Amino acid sequence: MKKTLFLSLITVAAILSGCKEEFALPVITAPATQQVEVSSPVDLTFGFTAEAGFSTATVVATGGTATIKTNGTAGSTSGNVVVTFTAGTAAGAGSVTLTVKDKESQMNMATAVLTVFEEGAPAVTSPA
Helix, strand or coil: CHHHHHHHHHHHHHHHHCCCCCCCCCEEECCCCEEEECCCEEEEEEEEECCCCEEEEEEEEECEEEEEEECCCCCCCEEEEEEEEEECCCCEEEEEEEEEEECCCCEEEEEEEEEEECCCCCCCCCCC
């Protein structure tokens, strides 16, 4: 009898531990393409949803530097992360990639595209 009870308890524990809730990956929405003058800053707002709750965010930039100005709230299931991008000294393409990790250590990323321009530079138009 004790053996049967012990095996029943182990079986119930195994079933309960195997019933861990699964959450969807975080979803991140990047802002629309923006233009920024060389050596100038611009704030970019990324929206996110994270069913398992927000944990951390990291950012990587090309064509300049980026820092997180306003981070998501720990444990929140939706919100915004505001990133400040400061353009480099050369005109061209730039980007900011934001990676969001949730409380279940699941990650996803989105990239904002930027055009870095030099004030006073001639405008380029496509031939008709």
